[in-house]
Amino acid sequence: MTGFLRRLAIASAVASIPLAAAAVATSAVSSAGCDPAWSRNVWTGECHPQPALPDWYVVRPAYAPPYAPVDVPPPPPPPPWAQQLQPRWDEGSQQWVWVRI
Secondary structure, eight states: OHHHHHHHHHHHHHHHHHHHHHHHHHHHHHTTTSOTTEEEOTTTOOEEEOOOOOTTOOOOOTTSOTTSOTTOOOOOOOOGGGTTOEEEEETTTTEEEEEOO
């Protein structure tokens, strides 16, 4: 029984080598022609630039958390009593609050 399992393991390992090689080769060949910033149609193999953002889309500021509105003001400078605290946007009161983290 041990010999059979050993031969079965060897045969499955040998059989999987070409499958792994084919998977690696086809993935490298199929996406080789596209720029990383472009989108690729997998059915036709065509590469196209990403579509332009619509006029109504507003990019979120870097300081704004993902759950804050897009027009959130920047955090204010810390008051004298909050030098060790960090500003966090409070969703309930829609303003910056100072919290200890």
